[in-house]
Amino acid sequence: MQYNLTDPSIYMPTSLAEALVLKERHPTATVYAGGTYLLWNQAGRFLILPGSILSLQNIKELNRLGRTETRLDVGATVSIQRILRAGPKVLSPLLATALEGICPPSVATMATLGGNLSVPDRCMASFPVMHVLDARCEIRSSKGTRWVPVTGLRSPTGELQLEPIEIITRIQIPMEEWNFHVHRRIGSFSYGITADSLILVIVGKTYRGMLTEFRFALGNFSPRIYRNRDLETLLIGARLPLGKSKDLKAFLYAIQEDLKNQKFLSSHVQMERVLHILQSTLSNPFQYSA
């Protein structure tokens, strides 16, 4: 991001088509939705702004929130507070917990899910849950529209896979029913992602006491998300609760080794907590039933 000492160029389109044309003409312009990440930790009298800004607040198409039987459609400029206000009939408890943890309530009226997903230098608090729920993003540019799963929004090394002329316009979250779910935050702060925090999300489906689907992801203060689909399949078909079974021990050992190899966790404490949460969840998942 480039900052300059002169006045920034600010573009305030009123329609999406206009915004896409402006983004094509000014690819270096920083897209501004809620602006909370951009203005965070700036305590000076004047704000330090990027050289050019494309503000999306006047675009009505991006401020829509809709729910069908199978999915939740969130416009890129819909605030976190507005999504939360939709209530338990629209939001699953897992999604509500995850959204509440993105930012403090005072900031939730301004922060947006689209903004949270498109922070360039690190994965923010919404990433692990969006990963696990297999959310998709609608990405538009003057050349067309493409849908990208949140899992593909970042490269394996963590770079945001967005062309300079592209804008995230919508996020689609599948509304599947999970038999158990866990959303845990490890660290000193209750909101967002800080240097010492770790977010763990686990979801699972069962059928007649058997684990039929299992997903889990970890997010921390880095541009990467930890998720290993091969390891997720290890326990599929196992009879629940796993208690102290050999399957569970083998699974936890495999996770531990993989996390060590990928150097994802910053301390032993984090490793112990992650393994403990996984063990306690899988030992008796019905205590976390949705």
Add this chain to the structure above:
Amino acid sequence: MVITLDLNGKQETLDIDPSLRLLHLLRYTFGLLGTKEGCLHGYCGYCHVLLNDQLVLSCLTPAFYTHKGKVLTIEGFRGTPEYYDIEKGFLEVQYTPCGFCASARVLLTHAILQETLHPTEQAIRKRFTAILCRCTDPSRLVEAVQRAAAIRRHRQHAV
């Protein structure tokens, strides 16, 4: 840059520095000192104002963001029937927040009552975590908001 905004029901057009915060625009350009300056990081919640009927933190809102928008501060809100509902509710249960957070609490109460006229204790407590000031008893706050809600319900039915 030149912006146009509706500030407390009055159209204003002015040339601003784009890096100016809305908070400072209100306090130093318009002299609306009811919006208080706190942490400037979005934690304390003292600087809440309504922008297009949405509660926002004026410290984290650049002034340019209000272009063609409608800003309502405590000064503009005072004198409306909605304000009197809240004032009456607060006074009836003798809830008196300090001068620093009172304006934010009134606007937050208004935002809650716009969403629902039957706010639950849990919802009120959760929403008020947005204001860090610990000047008053939280249980009295819940009582005050619910009283204000009852007054507003009564007034709306009367109309």
